[in-house]
Amino acid sequence: MAFTSRSEQTRAAILAAARHRFATDGFERTTIRAIAADAGIDPSMVMRYYGSKDGLFAAAADLDLHLPALATVPREKLGETLVRHWVERWEGGLSDELLIVLLRSATTNERAAEQLRTVFGAQVAKALASVVDDPAEAPTRAGLVSTQMLGLALCRHVLRLPPVVALDVDTLIATVSETVQRYLTGPLTS
């Protein structure tokens, strides 16, 4: 490795262990001691490197959705593009536990909730601003899209509702894409 000083190495080990624990247990049930044990070091090391449990969580939950650029996507493919990106990110396995970290903790931890609000209020709305008809509608459409995307992730990867888990990826993408496409380009008024 290029420049992994000894401290950087354990620092990274702590972060990896923290992400895993936060992802499977949520914020409250995760203990510093368990993280330290997973990382093979002493609990006090965690404090030295990250200051506090809150500080560690902030570092572990620092997230960027990396949404694809939508400007060049044909209008009728917007929904599918977003949903495919979303689903594949989740199906990608353990390489990316960041989303489940946030989702699991956001229902009880205000810091996590605030970050989810930021991610979905800013990142998604911004990605959409350039492609929706009326830029003023971007936040609303981003919100509607969020309900479907987060609901899907919640049911499939957190709650693990059996019929939702059983859906094959292609059917899932095809079915949900239509919904998202309508939220992006359909009428908004009642």
Add this chain to the structure above:
Amino acid sequence: MAFTSRSEQTRAAILAAARHRFATDGFERTTIRAIAADAGIDPSMVMRYYGSKDGLFAAAADLDLHLPALATVPREKLGETLVRHWVERWEGGLSDELLIVLLRSATTNERAAEQLRTVFGAQVAKALASVVDDPAEAPTRAGLVSTQMLGLALCRHVLRLPPVVALDVDTLIATVSETVQRYLTGPLTS
């Protein structure tokens, strides 16, 4: 009141306080001591009446969706009927904190998750079995409906994403109904 013995009264007070705490803080962050303080009694009373924190949660989260009978609903109104019922139950305010109790705790508490799976796997699928074309598809369609319904509740009432909170009820029902209608009666294959 008709037959409220002294003990029934405090029993109910404990349950009400517990529901409120579980609804706002989730299972892990809620303490027996806080519930007892809210109910104006001693923590040990909670144990006497409900055995343990788990027992209290089970009693506080005992939920019935009371889904409307769908057999007589015109086929093209199924989505709207379900969504309207769902949204109005949530908008009903504090009279019914049961759903938010479950939703807030289900991401970190396996007991709560299991109950949500049961409610949405059994109650919803059962309500749908009589109205969908192919009964074998009922669980899958119930699952898809769940992703949208739970996602909506999550974004609007738990995470409180601003644009989702800002949506007026009529627009919300109209927009989401179309999605649910399609999940109920549209094609399923990719």
Add this chain to the structure above:
DNA sequence: GTTGTTTGCCAACGCTTGTTGGCTTAACTG
């Protein structure tokens, strides 16, 4: 009015939590 039963509070136990300070060893610097 005395007896037995419920209803409640108090005090404490045992445990786990996040967090801290000091000590020991290893690594680098001159």
Add this chain to the structure above:
DNA sequence: CAGTTAAGCCAACAAGCGTTGGCAAACAAC
């Protein structure tokens, strides 16, 4: 090789947790 710095561990702290057993007061029954 001597000396400074970093990395790590150990032990302990104060606080909070769920939970328990025993004791005082209120009530009910006879």
